[in-house]
Amino acid sequence: MAELAHCANCDKVFVKTIRNICHTCYLEEEKMFDKVYAFLRIKENRSATLQEVHEATGVPEKTIIRFVKEGRLRTAKFTNLTYPCDSCGAPITSGKLCKNCVSKIEADLEVAEREAERKAKRQKTYFLLEDDE
Template sequence: MGELRNCPTCGDFFNFTGVRDVCHKCVQSEEEQYQVVYSFLRKRENRAATVERIVEVTGVKEELLYKWVRKNRLQPAMFPNLGYPCDNCGSLTKQGKLCENCQNDLKAELRTFEAAKEFRSSVENSEKGTYLSDRKR
């Protein structure tokens, strides 16, 4: 059974079942806008259009374009200048939540952290084996 929620687009109540995140009226509106964008992009001369150009010509909000690219309704393989913002820096990416630069930065930080962790554990292990005794013979 669904959950009663407010539509984030228009504010009306709708039964949220986990499939769609907006009400039925807004789903229909989004679908009409999608058809406008898709028919614009199907023309050969428009396939390399940027997000800004698509918004300018069709009047569709950037957020909707990003949503469609994230859900693979508009595929960057077919339209090379499409993408959505990286969750970290905001530059356009075509897959995942982070762009390639942010992924590489995160991987480098993880490698540094792991190396520091290994160093700390090796220092702790070497200190455990060394005891000084002050025994009198």
Template sequence: MADLLNCPNCGKLFVKALRSVCNDCAKEVEEKYNKVYQFIRKRENRRATIDEVTEGTDVEQSLIIQFIREGRIHLSQFPNLGYPCEKCGVMIREQRLCHSCAKDLRQGLHTIDRQKEFDARQKKRENAKIKAYASLDNRLNR
């Protein structure tokens, strides 16, 4: 069953089915996509950066980034287009994080895993000591 929502762009009430915006806003987004795509398809604009595309089309940079992330604009055809890393903002052409931020994230996760393993070994040692003391107490009480 479809949900009745307010459009996040214009506030109109609409039935959410396949899109997250109303029909009027969806048409507007499509028009902007066509404007961007027509701009970058021109031979002289194929090497444009995202800032140049924004300036040349008057389409918001966030919307152009959305088109790229959705796969509607293929970066393999446009060598200078990219989008910002979600952590540091450096321009990238694939994934969500740049290599440096991804490496930092992996190292952080590795450190957490090592700490969890260390904590588990410590707890196991403490439990072993407790059992040893309990068994000594049991023998003395007999």
């Protein structure tokens, strides 16, 4: 059954299908994507950074980042098209976290797991109190 929703971009009420935005905003986003992709298809622009693409096309950086995260712009072809890590802000080309942040989280998890194992192995000692009578 159709569901009514508010467009994430313009807050207009629309019938939600597979997108979180209305048809008008979808068409506008497609125009922005076409503009970005046309810019990047030019051989000398393939090494452009996120900031350079934004300045040349006028498309907001967060929209370009979303295109990259959705896989619509492949960073294998556009190697300098990076966006900031959600944790530290280092430039990355895929995912949400850089390798350093992932490594730190993994190390922290290992420490927590070892601590949990140590606590589980710790034996509890119970004493039985007897009456001397």
